[in-house]
Amino acid sequence: MRYFILIYNGFVWGLLTAIIAFNNQWLEMRINIGYLIPAVMLVVLIAVLTSKKTVIITGKFTAVNLFLCFILTYGVLGTKRLTVVPAAIIREAIKMTDVKFAAVNLFLVLCLTLGLITILLCRPKGEH
Amino acid sequence: MKKGLSIILTLLVIMTFAAGCGTKSSTQTPAPSTDTNKEFKLGEISDSKPMVVNKDKKEIQILAQVNGKYLTEDTRHGVVFKDGTNGEKSVLRGLSNQFDFYNALIEIGAKPGNNISLEDMKLAEESVEGSKLNVFVTWNGLGKEIPFSDILKSNEKRPMDIRFGGNLEAATNLKTGCILCLDSCAVGITSDAAYKANELTLKKQGKITGNPDVLPADGTKVAVIFRLAQ
Numbered sequence: 001m002r003y004f005i006l007i008y009n010g011f012v013w014g015l016l017t018a019i020i021a022f023n024n025q026w027l028e029m030r031i032n033i034g035y036l037i038p039a040v041m042l043v044v045l046i047a048v049l050t051s052k053k054t055v056i057i058t059g060k061f062t063a064v065n066l067f068l069c070f071i072l073t074y075g076v077l078g079t080k081r082l083t084v085v086p087a088a089i090i091r092e093a094i095k096m097t098d099v100k101f102a103a104v105n106l107f108l109v110l111c112l113t114l115g116l117i118t119i120l121l122c123r124p125k126g127e128h
Numbered sequence: 129m130k131k132g133l134s135i136i137l138t139l140l141v142i143m144t145f146a147a148g149c150g151t152k153s154s155t156q157t158p159a160p161s162t163d164t165n166k167e168f169k170l171g172e173i174s175d176s177k178p179m180v181v182n183k184d185k186k187e188i189q190i191l192a193q194v195n196g197k198y199l200t201e202d203t204r205h206g207v208v209f210k211d212g213t214n215g216e217k218s219v220l221r222g223l224s225n226q227f228d229f230y231n232a233l234i235e236i237g238a239k240p241g242n243n244i245s246l247e248d249m250k251l252a253e254e255s256v257e258g259s260k261l262n263v264f265v266t267w268n269g270l271g272k273e274i275p276f277s278d279i280l281k282s283n284e285k286r287p288m289d290i291r292f293g294g295n296l297e298a299a300t301n302l303k304t305g306c307i308l309c310l311d312s313c314a315v316g317i318t319s320d321a322a323y324k325a326n327e328l329t330l331k332k333q334g335k336i337t338g339n340p341d342v343l344p345a346d347g348t349k350v351a352v353i354f355r356l357a358q
Contacts, residue, residue, distance in 0.1 A: 084197060085197075092216050097195075
């Protein structure tokens with residue numbers, strides 16, 4: 001479960017990073033912003049696994065993290081763009097640009113929700 | 129059990145990303161029509177024939193697809209070939225490439241301007257020259273052609289002045305895929321002379337998005353018609 005929690009939180013931070021970077025038009029026009037998601041996930045994984053100190057990521061932390069990142073995302077994008085930008089970033093990252101935004105959004109919400117439920121139910125001790 | 133579930137979920141996430149990044153772009157093959165197993169057709173153009181040249185009418189039609197991202201975000205790219213490096217940065221995702229488009233323009237008698245250099249893109253002083261083109265858009269169910277400017281929404285009202293910029297060498301070297309840029313450009317095959325070179329990026333005054341009140345939904349195929357102005 002510890003690896004899944006790391007991947008989960010890394011994904012949430014990666015998506016937030018990509019969304020913030022997306023607002024830099026110079027950057028957005030030049031790179032596939034979606035690549036920031038796996039990049040941040042990798043950095044989180046490496047940082048935690050190589051840390052000399054014990055890193056504790058609990059289910060509660062994950063839930064609060066998800067909530068705060070959502071609030072930040074909403075603050076950056078607003079309602080209308082919230083239904084477009086994350087989906088656009090993800091489908092461009094996985095090179096499936098024919099998939100509708102609604103389908104990507106549904107998949108994203110399902111994954112985040114199921115992932116969080118799994119983490120909370122499995123009640124990890126959170127020691128890494 | 130927990131360890132197994134954790135590993136399975138982790139692998140699922142990694143596989144999702146790997147599947148997307150590892151496969152060829154889904155738009156490299158002709159996009160499927162909305163009717164399953166049927167080739168998409170819009171007038172003379174279709175999935176298998178995404179560009180049609182009519183020398184008598186001095187007209188080129190290309191197949192493109194609405195990129196819904198730019199119904200809320202602004203961009204300086206009007207139409208870009210899907211496999212170009214800027215393929216996902218335009219209001220319309222072109223389904224035929226910029227080189228075939230360039231050759232088609234030469235075929236209908238258009239003259240390239242070739243007057244904007246990459247250095248000019250840092251200055252916003254020059255406007256693109258070359259043969260003037262009247263550009264229209266249509267899609268299934270619309271029943272008419274509408275000016276390209278109608279599918280855009282801008283905070284500045286400047287009548288479009290699309291010119292055949294040329295720029296074949298830059299287009300070949302940089303492979304951006306740019307077919308129609310919304311300001312004068314050193315790389316786009318055609319671009320809008322109403323704005324100086326790279327003005328939208330440098331001056332940040334003009335903001336252009338797709339018009340969500342006019343354009344059809346994300347992913348809808350449209351025909352873009354370039355006619356040589358007489």
